[in-house]
Amino acid sequence: MFEQLPALQVAITLTAAPLVMLLWKAPRLAWAITLASCWASLAVTLALFGAVADGGSWSYEMGGWAPPWGIEYRVDAANAWILLIIGLVSAIVMPYARESVEREIARDKIALFYSAFLLANAGLIGIAITGDAFNIFVFFEISALASYALIAMGSDRRAVLSAYQYLVMGTVGTTFLLIGIGFLYIMTGTLNLYDLAARLPEVSDTNTVRAAFAFLVVGISLKLALFPLHLWLPNAYSYAPSMVTVFLSATATKVAIYVLLRFIYSVFGFEFSFEELSMQWVLMPLALLGIVIPSVAAVFQDDVKRLLAYSSVAQVGYMILGVSLASALGLMASILHLFNHAITKAALFMAVGCLVYRLGGVSLRRIAGAGQRMPWTMAAFVIAGLSLIGVPLTAGFVTKWHLLQATLEAGYWPVALLLLGSSLLAAMYIWKVVEAAYFREPEDAGADVREAPLALLVPTWALTLATLVFGIWAAFSVGAARTAAEVLLGRGVAW
Amino acid sequence: MNQYIVLRVVSRLLIPVILIFALYVQFHGEYSPGGGFQAGIMFTAAFVVYSLLFGLEEVQRAFPPVAAHVLSAGGALLYIAVGYATMLLGGNFLEYKVLLPNDQAGETFGIIVIELGVGITVAAVALSLYYSFAGRFVDREAGD
């Protein structure tokens, strides 16, 4: 059965989704099956990750048809890293989900809710693992449809509207993606990513391929919320149920960034993307604007969830900045940030979920005094917040350090200064929350507000500690990100 | 719509034909255009026509919403089950040729089963969607 692992990686979650949907009378059982499938999926991921950690790859022929005729699943250090992010976050968010979801979702919809969660999860796994361009599109559709439904389940009435906004933008994004893939097929006659890479150089000097590149990049940028195509994200993240925000913020945009990296490095190749089309000169201004403007916007938010959502847009800016440096070190910093930001932001949104659980909302007014009433929750928020700012000994610092090195290596010292300035902005908006929670008197001083239940606190702290662990012991994540960068660049790099 | 006697009579005659044509498209998909997707939609179309003329309640007695919900999961599970079966028989996921001793027969058999899964899910989902929309409308009428 061992050689079937790449298929099982997708199949487990894909099976659980319809099964869970049938359990509308047993929400607890639905939760238990979802949890079990997420853990089983993580176990498979770890096995795959271990098998390709040395930089090799593992190809699996779906339906027993050799690529490029059949669909190939190919695991290598780059997508195993993404699978690890998805697997870890969903395995940790599920124990957290039970009480949070029971509080926020009507009892008779819980099973459907978990079914949608599993679909979103399976879609993201499929996007990451597949080696076929059209298969990527199919799984994008699965995860997108499920995500729209999940976001619409937020308790605020505006959740439905923000899900609709996301639906419109997301549909444009996947349509562009499909147009790009169609153009590539017209010019090469193949859909397999690695076969495309082999056949594209022959036809790369054509309008069709250049247009395909443009459509793919714009379509994926909509999905990954690159400034200024990010407008759907703040609303979607602020109004979604807590558990959905945790999961999507940590995984959805990361997977889209992976797809972008896969296309520009593995399929089109470094020379075409950066030397012929000079896309760094498009990406870098957008990345810088995307870091500064949303960070400033975050400072002016009154709702903690919304504030963190804007910060997510800014973090996407960091990841794209690394790519736009067009260097191995920049790419590696981006890949590293995928993971470090995923655990940091998931920890922050989990802490926010704890606050929502007890306080019903997270406007700055509402969380006043939370520092005394919910000390563990707020302590987790502060530590994860430090990681978001990039304070030494946290995961966030490890990425910022490498990103800074990469910008200096490329000789862009004003960009390096801007990076430091944006950390200052991050410190400002995190401080706003801390100030409200610790130094303001609660308005309803008499109300009995207790610490969040252990079922929520333990997963929150697990991720919070992870931001410290991966901040102090950076060898693992840095090593994995290096291997992933080498795989994407397709050559050995002298680090 | 009780007064539209012509419509009622014609649709009574038409609905069985639509259903049989849907089954034809489903099971003849290997030889002629068609397959589970198209057949599923046609199958549902028959129920929708019936519902437009005789009311949602009537059609839900014939095909209850809960059955539609269960079948929409069931078709997908049938498809995935074929994948697990091929894995247990020593092939890759969805490698139908291992299902039967003869490679070609295995492929054909696998395709027929998964197309059935596709048809079931598509028909059940299309009907569920129709129920969800029409059910709200009936609810609102009753509330007014």
Added chain:
Amino acid sequence: MAVGRRRWVIEALIDIVLLTLLATVGIGIVVIRNLLAVTMLSGIYSLIVAVLFVLMDAVDVALTEAAVGAGIMVILMLGTIALTTREERVHGTGHNLLAFVVVLITGAALIYATLDMPGFGDPEAPAHTHLSPRFTQDSPEEIGIPNMVTSVLASYRGIDTLGEVIVIFAAAVGVLLVLGGGAVRRRRPPTDADDPAGEGRR
């Protein structure tokens, strides 16, 4: 040769007529504010597209387009109109310059892309020389069924089709979550067993 040429002219004429109709219907959908009319036009749009697919010998796709686009889609849209409103509410001037510019750029990019494409039906096009020969020549032997489209969809690219089934299933899950299951309330009090999505709560 003369017969082939006449055939080509007739096909081109049919294409031109159909595409003109398509464009007209498309403009109609954008301009008309009555949603009932728009729904009907979108059904017609799908039918024309289906005919175009037939002309391109993509009969399987045509069948799907006709059944989904002109059939179920129209009914669901009519259901939505019955629940909401028949007249589109116009915000501001009703014109969005940014959207217009985006559409223009997208259209220009699409035209730009076609300039270097191989001609329609060109036997030397990569789409016909790379993977297709195996699908068209070996699939009857490898799969044992004459409809190659089914062979490719269900077997060579079986996981894609599974994915599409899951997409459809996801649509059902999404609609059940947002709208509920739609069971008609009967005289007797509803029980939990009747409604997985709990529409009985309303």
